Each structure stands twice: as structure tokens, then as C-alpha cells.
Amino acid sequence: DATGGAERTRITVVGTGYLGATHAICMAILGYDVLGVDVDPGKVDRLAHGDVPFFEPGLPEKLAEAQATGRIRFTTDFDEAADFGEVHFICVGTPQKPDSYAADLRYVQSAVRELASRIHGDALIVGKSTVPVGTAADLAELADEVSPEDARIEVAWNPEFLREGFAVDDTLHPDRLVFGVASERAEATLRDVFSPIVDEGVPVLVTDIPTAELVKVAANSFLATKISYINAMAEVCEATGADVDSLSAALGLDDRIGSRFLKPGLGFGGGCLPKDIRAFRARAEELGVGDAVAFLAEVDAINIRRRTRTVDLIRELVGGDLSGKRVAALGAAFKPNSDDVRDAPALDVARLLYLEGAHVTVYDPEANANAHRAYPDLDYAESLDGAVVDADVVALLTEWSEFREASPEALEQAGAHPRMVDARDVLDQEAYVAAGWEFRALGRPAPQ
Ligand code: NAD
Numbered sequence: 001d002a003t004g005g006a007e008r009t010r011i012t013v014v015g016t017g018y019l020g021a022t023h024a025i026c027m028a029i030l031g032y033d034v035l036g037v038d039v040d041p042g043k044v045d046r047l048a049h050g051d052v053p054f055f056e057p058g059l060p061e062k063l064a065e066a067q068a069t070g071r072i073r074f075t076t077d078f079d080e081a082a083d084f085g086e087v088h089f090i091c092v093g094t095p096q097k098p099d100s101y102a103a104d105l106r107y108v109q110s111a112v113r114e115l116a117s118r119i120h121g122d123a124l125i126v127g128k129s130t131v132p133v134g135t136a137a138d139l140a141e142l143a144d145e146v147s148p149e150d151a152r153i154e155v156a157w158n159p160e161f162l163r164e165g166f167a168v169d170d171t172l173h174p175d176r177l178v179f180g181v182a183s184e185r186a187e188a189t190l191r192d193v194f195s196p197i198v199d200e201g202v203p204v205l206v207t208d209i210p211t212a213e214l215v216k217v218a219a220n221s222f223l224a225t226k227i228s229y230i231n232a233m234a235e236v237c238e239a240t241g242a243d244v245d246s247l248s249a250a251l252g253l254d255d256r257i258g259s260r261f262l263k264p265g266l267g268f269g270g271g272c273l274p275k276d277i278r279a280f281r282a283r284a285e286e287l288g289v290g291d292a293v294a295f296l297a298e299v300d301a302i303n304i305r306r307r308t309r310t311v312d313l314i315r316e317l318v319g320g321d322l323s324g325k326r327v328a329a330l331g332a333a334f335k336p337n338s339d340d341v342r343d344a345p346a347l348d349v350a351r352l353l354y355l356e357g358a359h360v361t362v363y364d365p366e367a368n369a370n371a372h373r374a375y376p377d378l379d380y381a382e383s384l385d386g387a388v389v390d391a392d393v394v395a396l397l398t399e400w401s402e403f404r405e406a407s408p409e410a411l412e413q414a415g416a417h418p419r420m421v422d423a424r425d426v427l428d429q430e431a432y433v434a435a436g437w438e439f440r441a442l443g444r445p446a447p448q
Pocket of ligand 1 (some may be wrong): 014015017018019020037038039040045061091092093107108110111128129130131160161162163164271272315
């Protein structure tokens with residue numbers, strides 16, 4: 001119990017997707033009374049029945065643990081939420097707008113409007129969603145406009161850095177907490193709410209709200225840049241016969257550079273990095289400092305070129321024409337240990353292959369259902385064996401351990417002339433070549 005028997009702070013979490021469900025469940029585990037709020041009744045119903053509506057290792061167990069304490073509930077009812085919460089965390093989506101690079105802020109606006117228009121008395125609204133700098137100030141104004149006379153609402157920002165696949169651990173044991181606040185009172189409330197985590201020695205940075213909003217996009221831009229940097233080196237390696245794997249290893253041993261996020265391959269995707277760097281560019285342009293982050297356009301372009309390069313390698317390996325060729329696409333999720341297919345490089349490659357007339361069979365250990373919803377025209381296999389049977393070429397597109405650990409011999413269903421394109425640069429090239437495979441990896445010279 002976080003509050004040592006005193007009355008527990010009542011927390012609402014608005015938006016119960018990857019971020020919000022995890023945050024709500026972890027807050028209940030830490031001892032708070034939590035109400036999760038979402039506009040999607042299906043999601044709310046599943047969570048209320050102890051069923052996490054997406055794949056996140058460890059989260060179903062934590063939901064069961066939280067529900068056993070009786071401290072967590074889920075609802076679609078904003079009246080209930082406004083009445084219940086003292087601290088309201090906003091965790092709704094901020095996707096890319098359909099027609100521009102900017103972030104679509106209608107969900108955060110609607111969440112704040114729905115909530116603030118029903119609040120009486122004191123409340124702290126804490127944004128966790130990733131937003132363009134300046135959004136919190138606009139939301140504070142909106143809250144002020146729509147709230148009843150007797151409401152005293154303050155807005156703060158607490159950006160979230162969790163990684164899908166490690167969401168529970170990252171929430172309970174983050175590298176740092178960032179509190180963007182406009183008053184000592186808001187700081188005190190956040191310090192109190194996060195005290196079980198802060199007491200473990202996690203660094204806390206208290207700053208103004210615009211800086212807190214920026215920390216998140218600046219961090220994601222740095223990570224995206226590091227990935228595209230090594231992928232740019234992979235392009236150069238491909239043109240020279242050099243080996244980007246060795247290059248990366250040598251660079252990473254310099255501890256000013258570091259080896260993490262320096263892995264060449266098919267690049268980044270998902271619901272965060274791509275849309276965050278684009279929204280950052282859009283916001284910087286609005287602010288008249290577009291030049292400062294113009295390099296992010298190049299980071300994005302390098303990342304997208306890895307996908308077309310993968311298609312080129314696959315086409316080359318089957319003799320120059322993809323039409324009618326059977327391709328086994330291993331992986332659909334944007335990264336392993338996730339079922340998230342938002343802006344997934346693997347599915348983008350599958351789509352490009354399909355557009356060139358290939359018969360693409362996708363297999364992902366967890367993301368087949370989401371992938372099928374996004375791309376119903378592709379074929380889907382229930383197993384690795386089912387995907388590779390009679391394939392003209394196998395493409396490893398998401399580095400699930402099931403694929404990394406499969407031996408070339410075990411993939412013998414791939415036929416008499418097995419071919420592999422390793423777009424994640426994780427397979428043992430020599431073992432595949434020794435087992436009779438034609439083998440190509442992004443950024444590495446063709447085996448002799
Ligand atoms: P998500 O799509 O999984 O979840 C968003 C949820 O918000 C959905 O369940 C949706 O139904 C709900 N929602 C939409 N409008 C609503 C409203 N008006 N009221 C209540 N609920 C509403 O998205 P996500 O991945 O959880 O991301 C949410 C935010 O967190 C984004 O800004 C994202 O950039 C940020 N973020 C995500 C991660 C991550 O790893 N997924 C990490 C850090 C930050």
C-alpha cells in the first residue's frame with residue numbers, strides 16, 4: 001500500500017491502450033484506487049473481465065494481481081471518472097494526421113473536454129501522451145473554458161518512456177521520471193503519487209511544462225537518428241563490399257557512442273518513433289525553427305529506404321521479377337515481443353512485395369490478427385513451417401526469437417533451392433550457407 005493506510009489517492013487513467021492500460025494496472029499494484037476510462041466499450045469490457053486486449057508480456061498477470069486487490073475498475077463513463085479522480089492521467093493516442101506530418105490532437109482535446117466539463121473542486125490533469133510542445137498550455141486553456149465555475153483544475157505533464165515488450169518493468173522501474181509542472185502544488189502531488197517509484201532511487205527531473213513535452217520527442221528523435229545513422233552506414237557498406245556488422249561492433253565499443261540502438265537492419269516503426277519525428281518537424285516549422293530539425297526528414301528517408309532495399313534484395317534473389325513468386329514473410333509486428341503493427345516495417349515490405357505481384361505469406365507469433373486487419377489481402381500462416389513451405393524466398397522481417405533460433409535445417413520445407421533475406425541481420429550467415437541456402441543480409445557483403 002503506497003499510502004501506508006491513510007486514504008489512498010484516487011487516480012483515473014483516460015485511454016487504456018498500450019500506455020494507459022499498463023499505467024492503470026501498475027498504479028493499482030502500487031496501492032492506488034484506479035479507474036481506467038476509455039471510449040472503446042469493447043476494450044473496457046475485456047479489461048474489466050481480466051483480459052488484456054493486446055500482447056504485452058507480464059501484463060495479464062499484473063492485471064489479475066491488481067484485480068485481486070479490488071483496487072482497479074474500468075468504465076466508459078466520464079461522469080464517474082470526473083467524480084472519482086483526484087489525479088487524472090491522460091494516456092490517449094496522438095497519431096499522425098492522415099493528411100500531414102503533424103500530430104492529431106483531437107483525442108487529447110476530447111479527453112480533456114469530456115473530463116474537465118464534469119469536474120468540481122480540485123483536480124490535477126497529468127498528460128502522459130506524447131504531444132507537440134505547447135499542447136499542454138492549449139489544453140489548460142480548454143479545461144478552463146469548459147469546466148464548471150467551482151472547478152480548480154491544473155494541468156501538468158509527465159511524459160512516458162516505456163517500451164512495448166517491457167512495459168511493466170519500464171513503468172515500475174523507469175530510468176527517470178520527468179515532471180513538467182507550473183506550481184509547487186502540482187510538483188508535490190506528482191512526487192506523492194510516484195513516491196513508491198521515487199523511493200527506489202529513480203531520478204526525478206522537475207521542469208517547466210514545455211521542457212517536459214520536449215524531452216519525450218527529443219529522446220525519440222535521438223533514438224531514431226541513431227538507428228538511421230547505422231542504417232546509412234549500411235548503405236555505404238553495401239556500395240563498397242564492407243560489412244556493417246563489424247563496423248557497428250567497432251563503433252559501439254567506443255563508450256562515447258555505445259552499442260545500443262546501433263544495430264543495422266530494417267529500421268524503426270511502431271506507434272511512436274515515426275509519427276513522433278514527423279510531428280516534431282511539423283511543430284518546429286510552425287514555431288519557425290524547422291531548420292533546427294530538418295535532419296529528421298533525412299532520418300525518416302533513410303529508414304524508409306531500408307524497406308525498399310529489402311524488396312530489392314528479395315527481387316534480386318529470385319531472378320529479378322517478383323510476380324508470381326512465393327515469399328514467406330517472417331514477422332509482421334514492428335518489433336519482437338509485441339503485437340503492434342502500427343507503421344511496421346515488416347508489413348510495409350510485405351505490402352511492397354504484394355504490389356509487385358508476389359504471393360506473400362505472413363507469419364508472426366503474435367501479430368497475425370492485427371496484421372490481417374490492416375492488410376486483409378495478404379495470406380497468413382498459422383506457423384513458421386506453414387509460412388515457409390514451398391517458398392521461393394524467405395524474408396526475416398521481425399527478429400522474433402522463434403526465427404533467430406530456427407536452424408536452417410529445420411526450415412527445410414522451404415524447398416530444394418532455399419533462399420533467405422535477413423533484413424534484421426540476426427541470422428548465422430555461415431550456418432545458412434553451409435546448409436545450402438542462398439543468403440543475403442542487409443548491409444553485409446554477399447557470401448563468397
Ligand atoms: P493506443 O492506441 O494503444 O491507446 C489509445 C487509447 O485511447 C485507445 O484505447 C482509445 O480507444 C483511447 N481513446 C481515444 N480517445 C479517447 C478519449 N477521448 N477518451 C478516452 N479514451 C480515448 O495508443 P498507445 O500506444 O497507448 O499511445 C498513447 C499515447 O502514449 C500516445 O501519445 C503515444 O505516443 C504515447 N506513448 C506510447 C508508448 C507505447 O509504447 N505505446 C510509449 C510512450 C508513449
